[in-house]
Amino acid sequence: MxxxxxxxxxxxxxxxxxxxxxxxxxxxxxxxxxxxxxxxxxxxxxxxxxxxxxxxxxxxxxxxxxxxxxxxxxxxxxxxxxxxxxxxxxxxxxxxxxxxxxxxxxxxxxxxxxxxxxxxxxxxxxxxxxxxxxxxxxxxxxxxxxxxxxxxxxxxxxxxxxxxxxxxxxxxxxxxxxxxxxxxxxxxxxxxxxxxxxxxxxxxxxxxxxxxxxxxxxxxxxxxxxEQYPYRQVPDSQDYRLIKAKLRAGSDKTKLNDLFVYFKNKIDQGTPEQRAAMQYGLGLTFIKKQRFSEAKEIFQSLNHRYPQQREYLTALAQVAVNQRDFETAKSYYLQLQQMYPGNPQYQFEYISILLKSSQPKLALQYLRLIDYRYQQHPRYYLLLARAYGNLDEDVNLHRYMAEYFYALGQTNSAIMQIELAQKDKGLNFYLSAILDDRLNFFQAEIQALKDLQM
Structure with missing residues (x-):
């Protein structure tokens, strides 16, 4: 320290x-x-x-x-x-x-x-x-x-x-x-x-x-x-505008009608890029209102005009998932993976859709391809747990749910999942040793925090 x-x-x-x-x-x-x-x-x-x-x-x-x-x-x-x-x-x-x-x-x-x-x-x-x-x-x-x-x-x-x-x-x-x-x-x-x-x-x-x-x-x-540096005029990136629109649209504290009015009032103001960002925000508001056809129309138009802008592809994929058109959603996330190779978030989205479309074995294959640097991410463990759960492998379901909860800082819940896994009748020696080791690790961390509060 x-x-x-x-x-x-x-x-x-x-x-x-x-x-x-x-x-x-x-x-x-x-x-x-x-x-x-x-x-x-x-x-x-x-x-x-x-x-x-x-x-x-x-x-x-x-x-x-x-x-x-x-x-x-x-x-x-x-x-x-x-x-x-x-x-x-x-x-x-x-x-x-x-x-x-x-x-x-x-x-x-x-x-x-x-x-x-x-x-x-x-x-x-x-x-x-x-x-x-x-x-x-x-x-x-x-x-x-x-x-x-x-x-x-x-x-x-x-x-x-x-x-x-x-x-x-x-x-x-x-x-x-x-x-x-x-x-x-x-x-x-x-x-x-x-x-x-x-x-x-x-x-x-x-x-x-x-x-x-x-x-x-x-x-x-x-x-x-x-002021010691030469003056420069730095334009905002379109990503910045779109992320602001997404964060605004995603706020739980703003009423849907207020969001709708906000984006609608600004949709004809500013540069073409600024207007596109407001259209994007309006489309996201339509998704929240479950007006998927109107959202899809907006995003398709934006994607046609700006094909390299990733946010429009993810929005189209989001609409497709809501409409349970999983094949279309997968095609969009494959495009995004080609645009941003190695990006774990787009890989996680693709794998999530595989699970929603009842393809757990294929999901496991793709999870094994995730770069090791991102294999400590909570979502990685959650997707593993869901895949094994869909395959009725309860030991691995609880094992990886334990890792998911630990990654979220919920160590007591992680311990509960390990104890559930240990009760499985089909537990082999190898998995039993892994579970014992993780249980000891989690319990030691809980004890360290208790000692601090004494």
Missing amino acids: GDSTGTLISPAQEKALGNSFFRSIRAQLKISYDPDVQQYIQSIGQKLVANSDNPTQDFYFFVVLSDDINAFAGPGGYIGINSGLILNSDSESEMASVMAHEIAHVTQRHIYRSYEASSRMSLPAAAAMLAAIVVATQAPELGIGALSAIQAGSVQMQIDFTRDNEQEADRIGIKTLERSGFDPLSMPIFFEKLQLASRYYGEGAPEFLRTHPVTSSRISDTRGRA
């Missing part, structure tokens, strides 16, 4: 801590697994990382489905961006400026220098503590309870970036932003908007302002640095 002498954890420990941290985040926050959203945020993140001061460091970017304006960095290069921040940005460069800032917090090791922990703290306990701090900023009713339990164990830890940390992240973030082809002025512009908004929010100010205080001097400093 980090300590006051500057000693830092090893790369292997950092990776393990990051993975455990992300499992805890999954257990408590709603994360988007939409293939288009994940493909987009990861591509923007990697573009920034490639132009950062540590381009070889591993990062994983994800979107938290929350209306709050926030972003956060965790150990192991895990960076979360709230959908609320994306929707409240007025340009792609503004969104990217926050991501570049968070990347700098990671590359400069601010996360590890911002807290001190007992040297006796286990990895799952440390990860749970970090996750509890993040969750307390996102969903106070969830996070405060977790923090209180841990503080009862006389262990104190906090992520509290200093003013110097923030200035350094701004300075390096602006440099990364400019190198990546974004507008460096977007950082002070976004900060100014947040500061102005905070005057109206009062105590309900955006969480980003509470974890990353924005002062007038900080805005002035970032503006001064940004």
Whole structure:
């Protein structure tokens, strides 16, 4: 862990801590697994990382489905961006400026220098503590309870970036932003908007302002640095417009009629690309209204005009699945896999359709082709469990459901699934040994968390 002498954890420990941290985040926050959203945020993140001061460091970017304006960095290069921040940005460069800032917090090791922990703290306990701090900023009713339990164990830890940390992240973030082809002025512009908004929010100010205080001097400093670069006009990508439309349409807090009116009113405004994004949002609203024929007509027109835009293909596939036209849906996801080879999210969608069309053996064949880097993903385990369940192989059904729950940070549920698998009468020695080993592992993690709360 980090300590006051500057000693830092090893790369292997950092990776393990990051993975455990992300499992805890999954257990408590709603994360988007939409293939288009994940493909987009990861591509923007990697573009920034490639132009950062540590381009070889591993990062994983994800979107938290929350209306709050926030972003956060965790150990192991895990960076979360709230959908609320994306929707409240007025340009792609503004969104990217926050991501570049968070990347700098990671590359400069601010996360590890911002807290001190007992040297006796286990990895799952440390990860749970970090996750509890993040969750307390996102969903106070969830996070405060977790923090209180841990503080009862006389262990104190906090992520509290200093003013110097923030200035350094701004300075390096602006440099990364400019190198990546974004507008460096977007950082002070976004900060100014947040500061102005905070005057109206009062105590309900955006969480980003509470974890990353924005002062007038900080805005002035970032503006001064940004103005050192030549002026450039950076247009938004169509992916950015479409992902904003998708996140808006996917919000559970907005009434369907309000969504319909929003997209309908903007459908004739702006450039052809901007109008297309509003048509796309309207089509997604039609899906939510179960008006599939009207949605399909919109997406077919958009796909004809913009055949390389992946979002229109996934939307057509979504309509086909809703209409139980699985062959058509599979053809769309095969096209997407050709456009984005190795993308696990489109592979998962294709396999899911195989299962819906009663082809579990074929689904297992495709699951074996998934790159090993993505075989720890919750959806990988869920699809494995469903495939084996469809084949009446209950031992493997429960075995992989256990891994699914563990990947989601629900270790107690994982233990229950292992115990169900152990009761199967057809259990062989090999599987029995695997189940015993995983049960011991899960139980040890639960005990470590209990020890922290004592």
